[in-house]
Amino acid sequence: MKIEINNIFKAFDEVIANDDVSLEINSGKIHALLGENGAGKSTLVKIISGHQKPDSGNIIIDGKKLRLGSTKSSIENGIGILSQDPLDFQNLTVSESFLVGSKKFGPSLNKRKIANELNKIFAEYEIKVNPQIRIKSLSIGERQQVELVRLLFENSKIIILDEPTNGFSLNQRNLVFKVLKKLNKKGYVIILVSHKLDEVFDLCNEATILKNGTKVKTVPIPFDRKKIIKLMFQEDISKIQNHSRKTIPPKNQFISIDLSKWKLGTTEIPQGSKVGVIGLQGSGCNQFIRDCFNKTVNISLGNGNNSIIPPEDFHYTPSDRLERGLFEDLTIKEHLALTYGDVKVIKWSNIEKRANSLIKEFEIKGESNSYAKQLSGGNQQKLQLALIPKTPGFLLLEQPTRGLDVKSTSSVWEKIIERSSRDFGILFSTTDIDEAWERSDWIICFSGEKITSVSNKSMIKKDQIKFLISGVKD
Amino acid sequence: MNSIKKLPLGTFFIKVILTLLVASIIMVLLGTSPIEVIRSIFDGAFGRPEKIVKTMLIFLPISLASLALIITFSGGLWNIGIEGQIVLGAIGATWVAKSFFGETLVSPIIQVIVGMSFGALWGLLCGYLKVKFNVHEIFGGLGLDFVATGAIIYLILGPWSRSGIASTSGTDIFPKESWFPTISSLNIPALSIIIVSIIILILILFLSYSRFGLMLRATGINPSSTNKYKFNSNHYIYLAFILGGAIAGLAGVFQASVFYHKLVPSISGGYGFLGILVVLASNRRILPTLLLTFFFSAMIAGGSQLQLRLDLHSSLISILLSSMVFFWLIFNSSKVNDLLHRIIKRN
Amino acid sequence: MLPFEQSFITIISLSTPIVLVVVGETITEKSGVINLSLEGTLLITALTAFAVSVMTGNPVLGFLCAGLVGSLVALVIILCDTKLGINQIAVGFILTIFLGKLSSFLGREFVRIPGPYFPRLSIPILKDIPYIGPSIFDQNILVFISLLLIPLTWFFLEKTRFGLIVRSVGENPDSAQNRGINPEKIRLLATVIGGLIIGFGGAAFSLHAKFGWSENHTGNYGWICLAIVIFGGWNPVRAAIGAYSFGAFQLIALKLQSVALGLTQVLPLIPFPLMILTLIFIQRFNRSKNNKELPGLLKIFFGGQEPESLGKPIEKK
Numbered sequence A: 001m002k003i004e005i006n007n008i009f010k011a012f013d014e015v016i017a018n019d020d021v022s023l024e025i026n027s028g029k030i031h032a033l034l035g036e037n038g039a040g041k042s043t044l045v046k047i048i049s050g051h052q053k054p055d056s057g058n059i060i061i062d063g064k065k066l067r068l069g070s071t072k073s074s075i076e077n078g079i080g081i082l083s084q085d086p087l088d089f090q091n092l093t094v095s096e097s098f099l100v101g102s103k104k105f106g107p108s109l110n111k112r113k114i115a116n117e118l119n120k121i122f123a124e125y126e127i128k129v130n131p132q133i134r135i136k137s138l139s140i141g142e143r144q145q146v147e148l149v150r151l152l153f154e155n156s157k158i159i160i161l162d163e164p165t166n167g168f169s170l171n172q173r174n175l176v177f178k179v180l181k182k183l184n185k186k187g188y189v190i191i192l193v194s195h196k197l198d199e200v201f202d203l204c205n206e207a208t209i210l211k212n213g214t215k216v217k218t219v220p221i222p223f224d225r226k227k228i229i230k231l232m233f234q235e236d237i238s239k240i241q242n243h244s245r246k247t248i249p250p251k252n253q254f255i256s257i258d259l260s261k262w263k264l265g266t267t268e269i270p271q272g273s274k275v276g277v278i279g280l281q282g283s284g285c286n287q288f289i290r291d292c293f294n295k296t297v298n299i300s301l302g303n304g305n306n307s308i309i310p311p312e313d314f315h316y317t318p319s320d321r322l323e324r325g326l327f328e329d330l331t332i333k334e335h336l337a338l339t340y341g342d343v344k345v346i347k348w349s350n351i352e353k354r355a356n357s358l359i360k361e362f363e364i365k366g367e368s369n370s371y372a373k374q375l376s377g378g379n380q381q382k383l384q385l386a387l388i389p390k391t392p393g394f395l396l397l398e399q400p401t402r403g404l405d406v407k408s409t410s411s412v413w414e415k416i417i418e419r420s421s422r423d424f425g426i427l428f429s430t431t432d433i434d435e436a437w438e439r440s441d442w443i444i445c446f447s448g449e450k451i452t453s454v455s456n457k458s459m460i461k462k463d464q465i466k467f468l469i470s471g472v473k474d
Numbered sequence B: 001m002n003s004i005k006k007l008p009l010g011t012f013f014i015k016v017i018l019t020l021l022v023a024s025i026i027m028v029l030l031g032t033s034p035i036e037v038i039r040s041i042f043d044g045a046f047g048r049p050e051k052i053v054k055t056m057l058i059f060l061p062i063s064l065a066s067l068a069l070i071i072t073f074s075g076g077l078w079n080i081g082i083e084g085q086i087v088l089g090a091i092g093a094t095w096v097a098k099s100f101f102g103e104t105l106v107s108p109i110i111q112v113i114v115g116m117s118f119g120a121l122w123g124l125l126c127g128y129l130k131v132k133f134n135v136h137e138i139f140g141g142l143g144l145d146f147v148a149t150g151a152i153i154y155l156i157l158g159p160w161s162r163s164g165i166a167s168t169s170g171t172d173i174f175p176k177e178s179w180f181p182t183i184s185s186l187n188i189p190a191l192s193i194i195i196v197s198i199i200i201l202i203l204i205l206f207l208s209y210s211r212f213g214l215m216l217r218a219t220g221i222n223p224s225s226t227n228k229y230k231f232n233s234n235h236y237i238y239l240a241f242i243l244g245g246a247i248a249g250l251a252g253v254f255q256a257s258v259f260y261h262k263l264v265p266s267i268s269g270g271y272g273f274l275g276i277l278v279v280l281a282s283n284r285r286i287l288p289t290l291l292l293t294f295f296f297s298a299m300i301a302g303g304s305q306l307q308l309r310l311d312l313h314s315s316l317i318s319i320l321l322s323s324m325v326f327f328w329l330i331f332n333s334s335k336v337n338d339l340l341h342r343i344i345k346r347n
Numbered sequence C: 001m002l003p004f005e006q007s008f009i010t011i012i013s014l015s016t017p018i019v020l021v022v023v024g025e026t027i028t029e030k031s032g033v034i035n036l037s038l039e040g041t042l043l044i045t046a047l048t049a050f051a052v053s054v055m056t057g058n059p060v061l062g063f064l065c066a067g068l069v070g071s072l073v074a075l076v077i078i079l080c081d082t083k084l085g086i087n088q089i090a091v092g093f094i095l096t097i098f099l100g101k102l103s104s105f106l107g108r109e110f111v112r113i114p115g116p117y118f119p120r121l122s123i124p125i126l127k128d129i130p131y132i133g134p135s136i137f138d139q140n141i142l143v144f145i146s147l148l149l150i151p152l153t154w155f156f157l158e159k160t161r162f163g164l165i166v167r168s169v170g171e172n173p174d175s176a177q178n179r180g181i182n183p184e185k186i187r188l189l190a191t192v193i194g195g196l197i198i199g200f201g202g203a204a205f206s207l208h209a210k211f212g213w214s215e216n217h218t219g220n221y222g223w224i225c226l227a228i229v230i231f232g233g234w235n236p237v238r239a240a241i242g243a244y245s246f247g248a249f250q251l252i253a254l255k256l257q258s259v260a261l262g263l264t265q266v267l268p269l270i271p272f273p274l275m276i277l278t279l280i281f282i283q284r285f286n287r288s289k290n291n292k293e294l295p296g297l298l299k300i301f302f303g304g305q306e307p308e309s310l311g312k313p314i315e316k317k
Helices: A041-049 A071-076 A094-099 A111-124 A140-153 A170-186 A197-203 A225-232 A285-293 A321-325 A332-339 A348-361 A377-386 A406-420 A433-439 A462-470 B009-029 B034-046 B049-074 B082-097 B107-133 B137-157 B190-209 B211-221 B223-229 B233-260 B271-282 B286-303 B306-310 B315-331 B334-346 C005-030 C038-056 C059-083 C088-106 C132-137 C141-159 C161-171 C173-178 C183-209 C221-231 C236-255 C263-269 C271-286 C296-302
Strands: A002-012 A015-026 A030-035 A056-061 A079-082 A158-162 A189-193 A206-211 A214-220 A254-258 A266-270 A274-278 A299-301 A314-317 A394-398 A425-430 A442-447 A450-456 C120-122 C138-140
Touching (some): A002 A041, A015 A041, A015 A056, A030 A041, A030 A197, A030 A225, A041 A079, A041 A158, A071 A079, A079 A140, A094 A111, A094 A140, A094 C161, A111 A140, A140 A170, A170 A189, A189 A197, A197 A225, A214 A225, A225 A462, A274 A285, A274 A433, A285 A314, A285 A394, A285 A425, A285 A442, A314 A377, A321 B223, A332 A348, A348 A377, A377 A406, A406 A425, A425 A433, A433 A462, A442 A462, A450 A462, B009 B034, B009 B315, B034 B286, B034 B306, B049 B082, B049 B190, B049 B211, B049 B233, B049 B271, B049 B286, B082 B107, B082 B233, B082 B271, B107 B233, B137 C221, B137 C263, B190 B211, B190 B233, B211 B223, B211 B233, B271 B286, B271 B315, B286 B315, B315 C088, C005 C132, C005 C161, C005 C183, C005 C221, C038 C059, C038 C088, C059 C183, C138 C141, C141 C161, C141 C183, C161 C173, C173 C183, C221 C236, C221 C271, C236 C263, C263 C271
Parallel strands (some): A015 A214, A030 A189, A030 A206, A079 A158, A158 A189, A274 A425
Antiparallel strands (some): A002 A015, A002 A056, A206 A214, A254 A266, A254 A299
């Protein structure tokens, strides 16, 4: 069995997700797709599974050309995908969810017969799940296990796993890996998209590294870990690096961040510091920022008496701007009007003036009457920042420069730095190591939803970060 | 999207013409002559001063219903319960008319207060079911519409029945003091016009110039973004229902005291649902809503003559209005707009 | 006649149209689509059935045409939703008014005129069984069809592969697509077939339960059926039970009319509080963290599961 992926090109508006990607995988291989966020891994596998249609290119399975963009056709050709979020049916029973779309049991469903069959199959794969209960009572790990078994049941010979082990217990993970290795010996093709190098090294025998939509290299596993990481996080020399760093006036006040959720006690950081929370997508950075906003993680002014920072002084910007931060059918000036909490009557002329000055100051490509949905992602982010009140507060920014080009990124950071001397502190998450290094005074590293490091920048080396976020024990 | 996608004004007029064309085709298909119908409607709505007054009497409650719906739609809600809210307003007005206040000069004002409160209460019930029990406002509203209908029939046949005869033709006529003051022999509903104008003004101010109105619209657009701006979207749902219900209740007061001068079973005249049609077509913007309401009112006023003049069933008007709204939505759908965009780009 | 046997027969017979409508709408809603035009569809299909029946002298033809009209209306709703992106609730609402008034207009000449009756189906031996016999086996053929449809629909939805596919689209169209299913196609089928059965229900009004045609002939029944579908917890069997219960209440109200005037007015109200109560119960018990199943009796009457994607359009990637 052989799957050939030839010259796949896929762009979303102006963003090129896959740029002429080609690779070949033979049976009996467990093939990893590695790369930073935005490298194009997810898009590529979605094209293989039929969820997306490429703009050009083709996929050939055992000499037969695959009809692209159709999940039905991919399934018929033995392709099955296990996504990050299990694609099952919460309100159906395990049996029912298992059988949706299956042709194996004939037109009518005999519940008892099916339950027996499933019990047998589950036992074979050492899964302890009762087929009669509803999917929503299962844990994510159990749901993924059931999905995997389902793929095998449906004769998938090419199994894609798109970062599926988030939320797995150690036992569940080991079980799944055992199954995958068995399948590997039987000649199945397994494609694993992951950024957990430990897992990759445990499971796979070859890996393709993607970066910025292109294929960098295909390497066998085992391979030099450091070299792989270098290829994944290749320094981009063309990036303009902004070295301007304002020195922070020494402060006597400290900020305490309560990290007991990760069994790490309380960290004290000088007031006014910028804290960069770095990790790969899904590793928990964004959730951390959210936890700080909804008070799951306590941040207080600690200088002995632990005074609370009033909640209205926390300013939060989510990474999915249009979904959770802005209102797509409201204009810029309407958003501005929303932020004036005490005002009952809106004086539009004043708001208009203020909006225009903010637009100029933050270089937003739009007018005060532009709807939020009409702005590009970068400008939406700038809008979010522009809406933060100028008074001192604590900023919680989820991926503030996500989707921004180099120029916008540096202008956004200029604005953030301008106010950093006033603010109690700035906590931002990012997946970009350069940004974390350049912009922060303190760095918190996340890997697999665990904090792997909390330290002042002077205490670690930039090179170490790659390892700290990749789950590789140094 | 980077560019602001706006279609040239010309396309708007083309769509209007197309819609009117569709209406004409429907009239032909139903065996009537469009020209005759239009002439008859025009005459029926504007032919004589009395007719213009009648058109106005229809305009007032429908405009109130539409405005109430703009409020609730802004909050992202399908207020199908509006019919019940109108009915409750009418019941409130009748209660006042039949009470001690009914024969005093302050009766109209009291009616307004009581009617709006009843309507607001009815709306609040809908909101409560939605917020506390997650009962979709469509089903809650429908249920409350039915309960309101049951209540009104009970009242008309029971405690408020005409002296001696319990009849579905309605209650006794209200005392003269409870009729809203009018001007001249034509009985132009002066007070009502003033009240509605005030409401319209307040609404424009509220929706466009107050933070409440803005927050309400925000709630309607994206409830999940609201907690970042630190307000509770549930409060705004209640607010929308209370305001909407109150204004709908006012429409009911007008129907009872200004139009019929008594309580009848079909007191709402279906104006609540017609209001939904108006607001769907006008896309919740105030000025188009008022213009469209005017159009609807003229059609209805003029349409009542159709039976007499052309021996046409009165339902023709509703057929035309609903089909025009339907096709208007089609012509303004995103797919059609995209198509027009592409055609224009090519030229 | 056995005690209450006549009443039993009457209830089964008169509830037939409601049974058909709720079964049809249940299928539609199981796939995630609300056909809000029920009120208007019932009127226009009842008219169609009667009019065609009178004009051709063939009630079966009337019945079939009504089904056709019902499915056409459903087709319009689903196409506007999937192809044009217009909210299915908005379209359904507009059609309610349009079709309702259209039926008044077109039906003028058919008011209170006689027409041919639907053939009777009489099965020997079986028809002599007490209660059930005369109700089912010595009745209008429509009644028989409606009774057949109840278990058939239930079986289809719960026990067949294709029914599972329909339910899966109603729960999570994205996951369904992942299984190679085309959710738009499934919704289209479910809506149109539901519309067909709803059309048959309309025919069952004007050709059987409330014979003939008059202005607003099936008034309010559309809304009542929507409520009964919800009360039925999106389960065709329970919805049918709700339909028969409503029929029973109607009969009681009719009999007591001389005693308590206005009871017929109260009648249309009953499904709605029940519907609201059902929705509340469903909410309470389905959102609980430990997912305890409802205690037996309560579950039968107030359990049920709202299809997750009900009323929501399918997102295009």
